[in-house]
Amino acid sequence: MIDLRLLREDPDRVRASQRARGEDVALVDSLLSADERRRSSGVRFDELRAEQRSLGKLIPKASADEKAELLKKASQLAADVKVADAERDAADTETRELLLQLGNLVHPDVPVGGEEDFxxxxxxxxxxxxxxxxxxxxxxxxxxxxxxxxxxxxxxxxxxxxxxxxxxxxxxxxxxxxxxxxxxxxxxxxxxxxxxxxxxxxxxxxxxxxxxxxxxxxxxxxxxxxxxxxxxxxxxxxxxxxxxxxxxxxxxxxxxxxxxxxxxxxxxxxxxxxxxxxxxxxxxxxxxxxxxxxxxxxxxxxxxxxxxxxxxxxxxxxxxxxxxxxxxxxxxxxxxxxxxxxxxxxxxxxxxxxxxxxxxxxxxxxxxxxxxxxxxxxxxxxxxxxxxxxxxxxxxxxxxxxxxxxxxxxxxxxxxxxxxxxxxx
Missing domain, CATH: 3.30.930.10 (Bira Bifunctional Protein; Domain 2)
Structure with missing residues (x-):
């Protein structure tokens, strides 16, 4: 597979390689979109987990009245973390599956064409x-x-x-x-x-x-x-x-x-x-x-x-x-x-x-x-x-x-x- 960083920094080069191979150029955009979802869902998951950890430290110190409200919030956060984790895994799986479909980047000196164009x-x-x-x-x-x-x-x-x-x-x-x-x-x-x-x-x-x-x-x-x-x-x-x-x-x-x-x-x-x-x-x-x-x-x-x-x-x-x-x-x-x-x-x-x-x-x-x-x-x-x-x-x-x-x-x-x-x- 190719380096995802290269894909983000120079998608036109990857599109040109796919085009030269006679392969699906739209795969590049699908992969970029999946990669963006993977990264954003990863950030969302990390933010929710950080908030969950911070909340976990507050609960033991809270008064009885505050604790009930914090526990309710913690329960919602746990559900949100679970959803974010699933979204991150799904986006990661989709990104990898699409990345595995992408051919290697063609060397610039390779002649373009089919079997008889050597x-x-x-x-x-x-x-x-x-x-x-x-x-x-x-x-x-x-x-x-x-x-x-x-x-x-x-x-x-x-x-x-x-x-x-x-x-x-x-x-x-x-x-x-x-x-x-x-x-x-x-x-x-x-x-x-x-x-x-x-x-x-x-x-x-x-x-x-x-x-x-x-x-x-x-x-x-x-x-x-x-x-x-x-x-x-x-x-x-x-x-x-x-x-x-x-x-x-x-x-x-x-x-x-x-x-x-x-x-x-x-x-x-x-x-x-x-x-x-x-x-x-x-x-x-x-x-x-x-x-x-x-x-x-x-x-x-x-x-x-x-x-x-x-x-x-x-x-x-x-x-x-x-x-x-x-x-x-x-x-x-x-x-x-x-x-x-x-x-x-x-x-x-x-x-x-x-x-x-x-x-x-x-x-x-x-x-x-x-x-x-x-x-x-x-x-x-x-x-x-x-x-x-x-x-x-x-x-x-x-x-x-x-x-x-x-x-x-x-x-x-x-x-x-x-x-x-x-x-x-």
Missing amino acids: VTLETHGDIRDFGAEGFEPKDHLELGQLLGAIDVERGAKVSGSRFYFLTGIGALLELALVNAAIAQATAAGFTPMLTPALVRPQSMAGTGFLGQAAQDVYHLEKDDLYLVGTSEVALAAYHMDEIIDADRLPLRYAGFSPCFRREAGSHGKDTKGIFRVHQFDKVEMFTYVTPEDSQAEHQRLLEWEKQWLTSLELPFRVIDVATGDLGSSAARKFDCEAWIPTQAKYRELTSTSDCTEYQSRRLSIRVREGKQVRPLATLNGTLCAVPRTIVAILENHQQADGSVRVPAVLRPYLGGREVLEPVAK
């Missing part, structure tokens, strides 16, 4: 000309079947559409990717973490995933637990309700977990193969820093993502995501999109978001600097979303005979294999 910041690597090499590229599903690596038919039989099995070399390729990604993160100073896949509502809400993203979340009603769509949720809530000493920052974690997404808004999109699925594994970077360092940390996370994709020898571009596609928690987001040959376009492989103080305020995570205690900043960055990375590797490193060249960074984790060979039918 700005390309840079491109890396060379796109292969398969025609010049004399063959038509196969898509990842055909390659995966040739290699004995992907089985979507049995995935659908067992679990339904958008589920799959990674088999044989496919399973080994996932393990290689995860180990290589964790090795890179550990070398960069991240603490490896294996995180829970089920979290409580306060963890999910605190990271901002029960707002506009709620339709994409799996909820276990009987247990009131949520399946995470990213280990960001567990890593953000790891320090919930804690105060962290400034000399411990930055805190950097690399979480590995299964991820679950309903893909509620993706009907008809990417229905073939494993690019968009309901369950997948991912290595996620998550950092806690001071608010002043969040923009620099955002660039560092982006550099680690670029280092990873470069090590996989993939052609990719970096985009500055537009305001309407940020998600409620992010003030700014960069995506790294890899080239997918059979789609002839770039597709998102990694993403990094600067959430500033938005999540830490919701989760009550603060930093202590001397005698001062204040919210800190949180950031996240995907290092390796496994299925999409497998898609990019298979399609970009395929050879005419259906084999796939293994990037050098993965070979130590695949027993030294340089090439993945098709299996006998």
Whole structure:
């Protein structure tokens, strides 16, 4: 959530942010009104309680005639205090509920618009000309079947559409990717973490995933637990309700977990193969820093993502995501999109978001600097979303005979294999 003081001092900035996101601007005025009622009812309650305490001191000293009148007044004051307390609680609840609906303040440099209004910041690597090499590229599903690596038919039989099995070399390729990604993160100073896949509502809400993203979340009603769509949720809530000493920052974690997404808004999109699925594994970077360092940390996370994709020898571009596609928690987001040959376009492989103080305020995570205690900043960055990375590797490193060249960074984790060979039918 944002700072209420900022809302009072500069409501036009908050309105502009909501407008850029394509969200409800009237929410700002509703929140200002609720906040005013919260503060005025709080003042009214404090005044009545002070009067009640003063009256309580007079009663023991009063004469019999005065005492009856004072007791009558005390009874009325008690009723008034009860009403004022209820009004204060109601206004406080309304203010918090409205505040939780408000998206993070958009960074001023973010391009305004929807999904297609991003700005390309840079491109890396060379796109292969398969025609010049004399063959038509196969898509990842055909390659995966040739290699004995992907089985979507049995995935659908067992679990339904958008589920799959990674088999044989496919399973080994996932393990290689995860180990290589964790090795890179550990070398960069991240603490490896294996995180829970089920979290409580306060963890999910605190990271901002029960707002506009709620339709994409799996909820276990009987247990009131949520399946995470990213280990960001567990890593953000790891320090919930804690105060962290400034000399411990930055805190950097690399979480590995299964991820679950309903893909509620993706009907008809990417229905073939494993690019968009309901369950997948991912290595996620998550950092806690001071608010002043969040923009620099955002660039560092982006550099680690670029280092990873470069090590996989993939052609990719970096985009500055537009305001309407940020998600409620992010003030700014960069995506790294890899080239997918059979789609002839770039597709998102990694993403990094600067959430500033938005999540830490919701989760009550603060930093202590001397005698001062204040919210800190949180950031996240995907290092390796496994299925999409497998898609990019298979399609970009395929050879005419259906084999796939293994990037050098993965070979130590695949027993030294340089090439993945098709299996006998």
